[in-house]
Amino acid sequence: MSEVNKYFGIAALQLNLADADNLERLLERIQKTKLRFPWVQMIVLSELALRGVGVHHARELPSDEERAFCRVARELGIWLVPGSMYEKCGSTVFNTAPVINPQGEVVGRYRKIYPFLPYEKGVTGGDQFLVFDIPEVGRFGVSICYDIWFPETTRALTWMGAEVIIHPTKTDTIDRAEELAIVRASAVTNQCYIVDVNSAGNQGVGRSIIVGPEGEVIYEASVAEEVITFEVDLAKVRQVRExxxxxxGQTLKSFRDGKVRYPQYEPGAFSPAYEALGPLKARD
Structure with missing residues (x-):
């Protein structure tokens, strides 16, 4: 990767959002953020920022809303990850985060691999990881909310070269402190930046967090609405990894060079201990 532009400006928008159609508000806040912070090159929103939960909100993609996000990205000349939205694909619904480049093109759509089951009812998990390159900057990856509770997801993204992981979240429950611990642990064990942006108000409890490649907290938000602006330093990621x-600890090198074969990943792997846990269902 070129070191020409090792610093890259990002704004994470922790917004007070309703469980309704938030498109116009989101477009307005994106525009105001770029006007206030012209050095910002990427804007990131929270999970399900557009309409909140409910598979009845699902739309086929590209949708009118996604096209509106593409227009604003092109007009402002920014990279845009507009959180996620429910995507209808035939009879299946995914929780999907588009990645839009400064030309207003969707360069990828990431489908959340681990929906928050059994509570995210009617949502199917994706089976593909997403990384994308920003020219002369570095490689970015995307995961969504509950994905980060599974260490394999973050490790897969860094295995594919991700140096920064964009992680839209929608948490309105009491386990936010545990999520913050997971974000820090994931960043330091994978030696990467993680941009974890939660919603506020009706949709979430806030406390978005930006963590660097040594597990350092660059910023942790309050529970109120905040615009979080910062720069990632891709040279630092490469220095820490080297x-x-x-x-x-040179964790990624040790993982690369290790000879162990993990039993849980062997073809046809079966765990009596895991089978004894019973079915995945909501608590009565």
Whole structure:
């Protein structure tokens, strides 16, 4: 990767959103953010920011709303990850995050691999990871909310070269503190930036967090609406991966060079312990 533009400006919008059609509000806040912070090159929204939960909100993609996000990205000349939205694909519904480039083109759509089951009813998990390159900057990956509770998802993205992981979230429950711990652990064990942006108000409890490749908290938001602006330093990611966290553990190299075969990933793997857990269902 070129080191020409090692710094890259990002704005994470932790917005007070209704469980309704938020399109006009989102477009307005995107435009105001770029006007206020012209150095920002990417804007990121929270999971399901557009309409909140409910598979009845699902639309086929591209939709009119996605096209509106494409227009604003092109007009402002920014990369845009407008959170996620429910995508209808035949009789199946996915929780999908588009990635839009400064030309207003959708360069990829990431389907959440682990819907928050059994509570995210009617949503099917995707089976593909998404990474994308920003020229002369670096490689970015996308995951959504509950995905990060499964370490394999973040490791897969960094295995594919991701140096920054964009992670839209919609958490309105009491386990936000645990999520913050997972974000920090995921960043340091994978030596990458993680941009975890939650919603506020009716949709979430806020406390978005930006973490660097040594597990350092760059910023943690309050529970109120905030516009979080910062720069990622891609040279730092490469330095930490080469020399180790604080000059010590070179985790990704050790993982690469390890000879162990993990039993849970063997073809036809079966775990009596996991089978004994019973079915995945909501608590009575």
């Amino acid at each position: 020399h180790g966290v604080k000059g010590l």
